[in-house]
Amino acid sequence: MSFSSDIKDELCRLHNEKPCCAFHELAGILRTGLIIREIGKKNHLLFITEHASVSRTVYSRVKEMVPDGVEISGEKTTRFKRHMVYRLDFTGITERDDGIRLLDSVGMNVNLPQQKVEYTKLDIKNKCCIRAYLRGGFLAVGSVSNPDKSYHIELSFINGLIADEFMSYMEFFELKPRIIQRKNYDIVYMKEGQDIVDFLNVINAHNALLEMENIRILKDMRNQVNRIVNCETANLEKTVNASLKQVSYIKYIDERIGIENLPEGLKEIARLRMENPEASLSELGKMLKPELGKSGVNHRMRKLQQIATDLMEKGK
Ligand SMILES: [Zn+2]
Incomplete structure (x- = not known):
């Protein structure tokens, strides 16, 4: 299992105690994760993930609010042979009043025929809800490299405005994210071990945070030993x-x-x-x-x- 999967599994097990946070976590997921793809000459609104736990969470959360609005299917990708990719089809929710209301409440106006999504700015007031919103975004479009190898965390957004919004919410917690463009994506990323630890803390991934700290300590010790050995060799x-x-x-x-x-x-x-x-x-x-x-x-x-x-x- 990858470190990203461990974090996402942990986050999916978290119980949002307050309804305000549960709502904003879902908003974070939908605003970052929903994409439009043409399948069989018809535009579909999809959420695609390789993480089983994430697909289950998103599926059940939306289904609670919009019954019959979501279909789930799994497919093997050709890109990652070992991986299963889970595809949630949200097209149904754009055709129902309760579905449109849900999208509207998270500031999304989806126009499938024109392949367009408009976002209105969400004004999130509570600190707890900003955490939940960032957590939702990470669940949908975030990944962290295995800290044994390198320190790298990123969230990739298909929409520049949403990327900016996440940047400023991350800065609200005194994180120092940077942004680059890669293909059609805006990638918000950080490369310091401490940044990743701080981000995991913000989104309440506390087990992952501890694991990461342990790996950092071991790595530091290993580096120190190597330094001593190199010095002795010299x-x-x-x-x-x-x-x-x-x-x-x-x-x-x-x-x-x-x-x-x-x-x-x-x-x-x-x-x-x-x-x-x-x-x-x-x-x-x-x-x-x-x-x-x-x-x-x-x-x-x-x-x-x-x-x-x-x-x-x-x-x-
Ligand atoms: Zn809240």
Whole structure:
């Protein structure tokens, strides 16, 4: 199951306690989700979704208000092989008084023969109802990418005015949505993990919010661990590169004069370095008896380097 499906299933299980919110949720669904398509030379008013829970919710909510106004059918799409697409046909509600009243109450005037829908602005006063309206819109035209992969939430609108309306209602909750055009759609989207968490909070998808927070924490930890590992790798590389240089000096000295002819302290560190090319300077220091600090070891290494370069000079 996708993260979007989880959220929508959760939202469909929510019970709108107040009738004002139930109404505005439905308004959000209908104003964003209803589209006109020509089927068999006749224009139909449709609501199409891949989510079974959403199709059931929309179907039963409209049927309560307009009995016999909606037909439901499922079809397999060729686009998503595994997916079932649910098609609710609302054409019936445009032919009945109670249906037209419902559309009118959500600010929609549908003219099927001319393939046109006019929207009047809904003036939503209560905060609870704005939440419900946004929730309805998300149920109909929203999606969220799997947060394991990326942070992206979007709502795609066929009508620019409705897109603007949603932008301003989202901004009312201090969200910072952005908008782009894609084909014939206005896409309202956000790309920050925090934006998605905030939006889920606004529409009362609290389980999804918690799941998202858990994934964010895990991701942060994973990034931190990766950073540490990368950092250690970089340090290790530095150590190894320095060590290879030291080993080459020491080999040169050994070939020219023999390590055993070096002063005691240098002889010892040269031998240890040859035997432990991967060790850091402080690790080498700890192998000495008595132990020697990092700077002490570094000092001896520089002496070895000096001897080697002197030998090279002489060898010219
Ligand atoms: Zn309300």
